[in-house]
Amino acid sequence: MPYYTKLGKLPSKRHIQFRRPDGKLYAEEVFGTEGFVGPTSTLYHINPPTQVIGWKALYSTKVEYVERDTMRMRHVKSAPLPPKGDAVTGRVVLFGNSDVEISVCAPAEPMKYHFKNAMADECFFIHFGSGTVFTMFGALKFGPKDYIVIPKGTIYRFEFDKTKAGEPQPRMLLMESVNGSHILPPPRYLSKKTAQFLEHAPYCERDLRLPEMPMTFDKKGSFEVRIKSRDLVHSYQYSYHPLDVVGWDGCYYPYCFNIDDFSPIVGKHHMPPPTHQTFEAHNFVICSFCPRPLDFHPQAIVVPYNHSNLDSDEVLYYVEGNYKARKGIEVGSLSLHPQGIPHGPHPGTPEATIGATHTNELAVMCDTFAPLYPTQAALDLDDLHYPRSWEHGWEPDEAAATAGDAKPKTTAKSTAAVKGKKSAATKSKAGTKTTRSGSASRGKAADTWS
């Protein structure tokens, strides 16, 4: 984060004697970025953070992408992904490139170790579930719809609350800056002189939830920290608890931000995606599409115009809302609209949504400047009919009924669809069914996906 804060006990100056109750020195660690000219924090450990008793490589994290030569719109339904692993081993990368990896994670078991991503900043979006992330900077309590930004090098452990009866199992989206850049608020939201959030920013310091106590675990024993580095996870063993910081200060730390605290900016005419920008890193941005009043020009078209985002691939993760406005989309769906071809509203939607006064959409978008590629896991969840869903008369129900709700398992099958095989999904029936929603008290609603 760009602004200064502190937690716990600190000496009056940097780099001076600061002693434990037993008279020995605390171990100072400068936690710096960009060659110590970027955001930095200074931490005081009970034990020297350099004392390690063992290490070994555990497993590769290198992601394999498929269909790198295929360019088409994609729709992946992630909801059917069953829970597996923990908050680290349960991650399933669906799309990515050399800048960012986009994964979903439905953890099935608790983390029995601490983790450090030494390659990337991580931005989680908690779709379902609540709990606490215990970090070296302190604890972050989280719940549904929280972003959790954990900067590179932070040691942490997710601990989810027990899921209550009738509630969904924990599930989260993760965007990881594999190009080594840092995920930060857009610079245009911040004062150049003070780094304070400016008045036009859709959120500010008060919306961010910073680490709190408990922070310090003064324990001896055998503790594992799994460190992601060099496209591998390494197991490091320590003889003391890795969260042993008694105090820290600076501008580099993890934090939470709930998407409901994002204040959408609305306009007389359709506002473009940068209006919804929440974070950015090198070569990608993260945006929040939140419930809001719609454009108020008396003749406004409230859904987006067809658009070519010539320099970006766009991934939308659908959190909640009226998905009937975009055919076939479900809670947990991810759509990928690649640079190179335009995308926009489905046929009939601009006309059908005229007069809509609000949207209840909630979605997280990740735009990248380089093409995104799918993994095999994405192909296994691929909705092959999606690229044809803009054809007049196309309905997802018809496609499912006549094409067996195709969930291709092979690249060859996907390629066939790309080549334009006439599928049952394309045998359109007359007329276009459009769906509206909204309560009488609030007027007509429409979803306005980017």
Ligand SMILES: [Fe+2]
């Ligand atoms: Fe778009």
